[in-house]
Structures are given as C-alpha cells and as structure tokens.
Amino acid sequence: MSVSGYIRNNARLKKLFHWMLIPTNQARPRLWVRIFLNPFYHHKGRNVIIRRWVRMDVVPFNHFSIGNNSVIEDFSTINNGVGDVVIGENSLVGMSNVIIGPVKIGDNVIFAQNIVASGLNHNYTDIYQPIHKQGVTVASITIEDDCWIGANVVVTAGVTIGKHSVIAAGTVVTKDVPPYSVAVGNPSRIIKKYDENQKQWIKTY
Known part of the structure; x- marks a missing residue:
C-alpha cells in the first residue's frame, strides 16, 4: 500500500x-503548504494571471490546474478541498467568483462577476444532528469550451453546461444545459438554441 x-x-x-x-x-x-507544497502539486500554465486579492484555498491532496493565458480576478475564491478544480486555457474568472470543486472549466470560457459554482452540498437529513456535523456530498460541475456565464449566476452541483452556451445574469442552473443554448431564470430554462440547418439562433418558447 x-x-x-x-x-x-x-x-x-x-x-x-x-x-x-x-x-x-x-x-x-x-502558509507552509501554500509556499512549499502547492507549487509542486499544482499546474500553472504560461502567462497565467492570478490577481493579488484572490483567495486560493487549494490543497495538495486534490488537483488544481489553470491553463495558458487564463486569468482569475480579484476577490475570487478557489477551493479544491473536496474536489479537483481545473481551469482551461484562455479563460477568465471574473471578480468575486466562488469556485468550489469538483469543477472543470474548459477553454475560452468567460465567467462574469459574483458567480458561485459549487460541486459541494451539505448533508441535512438527520434532524438530530447539526448540519455541519453531517458531512458533505459532491457532484462534479463541468463548463465546456467557449461558454459565457453572466453575472450573479449560481451553478449547482452535478450540472454540465454544454459548449458555446450562454447563461444569462442571475440564472440559477439546476440541470444540464445542452450545447449551443441560452439559459435564463430560476430555475434555469432554455430560451434559445442554435440551429445548424438554419445557421441561426432560434427561440424555444
């Protein structure tokens, strides 16, 4: 072993x-983990910018990586304590985002401001125990390539957002979003999809 x-x-x-x-x-x-351990366990691509006021709650026993030319803006929090956090190339994590693994973000993804994407949920079923003592469950979030996630969006555990999709500001994404779709609302619903035959975005309502 x-x-x-x-x-x-x-x-x-x-x-x-x-x-x-x-x-x-x-x-x-x-501090000693952040200085001496994490640089050897986590991958940081070329020309990556992680702003000074980003809170990097990353540990060596789960994976963290960020691809070439990606940026994490100030006041964001990245946490891989219960699952991997992987950010692709040429992606932007905007100001005041919270990303709690397991989360996988593809290439060329735009995260606007104040977004929460958390692959973690607290267990609560035992009414005789405080919730914080009941542990957590995790389910991976996947944001595929070329997506735009608007300001104040919440992405819940287990959700996949398909390639080149747009999530409107303020949306709560509780279920998968197909590729080439536009989602709005709480809970989210699809209002547009790209039609390959017509070569245009078509309303679905």
Whole structure:
C-alpha cells in the first residue's frame, strides 16, 4: 500500500495529516503548504494571471490546474478541498467568483462577476444532528469550451453546461444545459438554441 493510501485508511493519521495542512474549522491551508507544497502539486500554465486579492484555498491532496493565458480576478475564491478544480486555457474568472470543486472549466470560457459554482452540498437529513456535523456530498460541475456565464449566476452541483452556451445574469442552473443554448431564470430554462440547418439562433418558447 502506498503512503497516501495508508494515511487515507487510518482515521487518526488522516486527521493529524489534515490538521497539519489546514487549521481546524478553516478552509485556507497553512502558509507552509501554500509556499512549499502547492507549487509542486499544482499546474500553472504560461502567462497565467492570478490577481493579488484572490483567495486560493487549494490543497495538495486534490488537483488544481489553470491553463495558458487564463486569468482569475480579484476577490475570487478557489477551493479544491473536496474536489479537483481545473481551469482551461484562455479563460477568465471574473471578480468575486466562488469556485468550489469538483469543477472543470474548459477553454475560452468567460465567467462574469459574483458567480458561485459549487460541486459541494451539505448533508441535512438527520434532524438530530447539526448540519455541519453531517458531512458533505459532491457532484462534479463541468463548463465546456467557449461558454459565457453572466453575472450573479449560481451553478449547482452535478450540472454540465454544454459548449458555446450562454447563461444569462442571475440564472440559477439546476440541470444540464445542452450545447449551443441560452439559459435564463430560476430555475434555469432554455430560451434559445442554435440551429445548424438554419445557421441561426432560434427561440424555444
């Protein structure tokens, strides 16, 4: 068994190792992790810009990567504590976004401002336990290439947004969006799709 496998299978050792990486009841890893461990475990492409006021809550036991020429703007939070966060090439994560893995963002994607994309949900079914003690479930979010996600959008766990789709500002995306679609509303609904035969965007309502 590998060292990492041994740690994962030993509850006490796993707890100790986790405490060494992240202070109790916090999401931000310790300074030594950010300086000495993360650069060796995570991939950062060429010409990447991560602004000074971005909160990078990334740990070495899950994957984080960002492709060439991509940008993460100020006041955003990136968290891979419960799942990988992968950002493709030539993509923009706008100001004040929150991305909690597992999330995969493709190439040439535009995230506007104040977007939340979280692959995490808190369990709540046991009414005799506080929610924060019931653990979490995760389901991966995928944003395919060439998408534009408008301001104040919420993308819920398990959703896939297909290639070259547009999500209007303020939309809550609770189900998959097909490629070449425009989605609006809460919950989201499709109002346009691109018709390959007619070579134009067609209203669906």
